[in-house]
Amino acid sequence: MIKLNGVDFRYKKNKPLFENLNLTLQPGFIYGLLGKNGAGKSSLLKLISGMLFPDSGEASVFGFDATARKPAMLQDIYLVPEEFNLPAISMATYVKTTAVFYEKFSHNQFSAYLAEFELADDAKLSTLSYGQKKKFLIAFGLATNARLLILDEPTNGLDIPSKSQFRKIMASALDEEKVIVISTHQVRDLENLIDTIVVLENGKIIFNQSIAAISERLAFEYNLNGLPNEEIIYAEELHGRKAGIVRNISGLDGRVDMELLFNGIIKDAGKVNGQFAPHQYEV
Numbered sequence: 684m685i686k687l688n689g690v691d692f693r694y695k696k697n698k699p700l701f702e703n704l705n706l707t708l709q710p711g712f713i714y715g716l717l718g719k720n721g722a723g724k725s726s727l728l729k730l731i732s733g734m735l736f737p738d739s740g741e742a743s744v745f746g747f748d749a750t751a752r753k754p755a756m757l758q759d760i761y762l763v764p765e766e767f768n769l770p771a772i773s774m775a776t777y778v779k780t781t782a783v784f785y786e787k788f789s790h791n792q793f794s795a796y797l798a799e800f801e802l803a804d805d806a807k808l809s810t811l812s813y814g815q816k817k818k819f820l821i822a823f824g825l826a827t828n829a830r831l832l833i834l835d836e837p838t839n840g841l842d843i844p845s846k847s848q849f850r851k852i853m854a855s856a857l858d859e860e861k862v863i864v865i866s867t868h869q870v871r872d873l874e875n876l877i878d879t880i881v882v883l884e885n886g887k888i889i890f891n892q893s894i895a896a897i898s899e900r901l902a903f904e905y906n907l908n909g910l911p912n913e914e915i916i917y918a919e920e921l922h923g924r925k926a927g928i929v930r931n932i933s934g935l936d937g938r939v940d941m942e943l944l945f946n947g948i949i950k951d952a953g954k955v956n957g958q959f960a961p962h963q964y965e966v
C-alpha cells in the first residue's frame with residue numbers, strides 16, 4: 684500500500700503546494716491522476732517515489748518511509764517521467780547496466796513488450812523518436828516488475844495504434860501486487876483502463892472515486908436539451924447540443940466519459956462529489 688499521511692510540501696517559503704494531503708493507493712488497481720497544468724501532479728508523484736521530501740507528514744511505500752530511499756524500496760518503484768534524456772547507447776547496454784537495480788527484472792517480458800510495441804531490440808537509444816523512446820521506457824518499467832509503477836503522461840507522443848497497444852499492455856501487466864499510477868491530460872486515453880480517478884486542483888485532492896462508483900452514480904448524456912437545469916450536474920455545448928452529467932437513475936452501469944467528468948469536476952467539484960456518500964471523498 685502507498686500512503687500519504689498529512690503531507691505538507693512547499694517549493695517556496697510562504698507558498699505551500701500541499702497542506703495536510705492524504706491519499707491511499709491500494710495494490711491491484713490502476714489510478715488515473717488528473718489535473719490542470721500546475722495542479723501538482725508531478726510533485727505528488729515525486730513525493731510518493733521519494734524524489735521530493737515532505738516538509739511534514741509521511742509518505743510511505745509498501746511500509747517503507749519514502750524519504751529513506753532504501754534500495755529495497757527503490758527496486759520496487761519505477762517512474763516513467765514526462766521528460767527524459769536517454770544516453771547514446773544501445774538498448775542492450777542500457778538493459779545490462781540498469782536492469783541490475785531491479786531484482787525482479789524479466790528479460791523475457793521486456794522482449795515481449797518491445798515486440799508488442801513493434802520496437803526493434805537492437806536500436807541505439809539516441810536514434811529513436813520521442814514516441815519510441817517513451818515506449819522503450821514503458822516496456823523497461825513494466826519488465827522491472829516493480830510493485831509501484833508511475834507513468835507521467837505516458838501516452839503523450841504515442842500514435843493511435845501505440846495508444847491501444849499501451850492500454851492492452853497496461854491492463855495485462857496489472858496483478859494484485861501492483862499499484863499503477865498514470866498521470867495525464869489526455870483523459871480519453873485512460874478510458875477502459877483505470878479503476879480509480881484522483882483529481883488534483885491547486886494542490887488539493889478534489890475528487891477520488893472508483894470507476895465502478897462513478898458509473899453507478901452518474902450518467903453521461905449527449906443530448907440534454909429540454910432537461911430541467913436542476914436535473915443537470917454539469918453541461919457543456921458539444922456540436923450544437925448540450926452534453927453533460929446527470930444522476931444515473933437507470934440503475935445500469937454505463938460508460939464513463941472521462942472528459943465530461945473531468946470538466947464537471949473542475950467546474951464544480953462539490954456538485955459532482957455531492958452525488959457520492961460524503962465519507963467517500965476527501966477535500
Ligand SMILES: Nc1ncnc2c1ncn2[C@@H]1O[C@H](COP(=O)(O)OP(=O)(O)OP(=O)(O)O)[C@@H](O)[C@H]1O
Pocket residue numbers: 694695700718719720721722723724725726727
Ligand atoms: N522545482 C520547482 N521549483 C519551484 N516550483 C515548482 C517546481 N516544480 C513545480 N513547481 C510548482 O509547483 C506547482 C505544481 O507543479 P507540478 O509540476 O507538480 O504540476 P503538474 O500538475 O504536474 O503540471 P503539468 O500538468 O503542467 O505537468 C506549480 O505551480 C509549479 O510552478
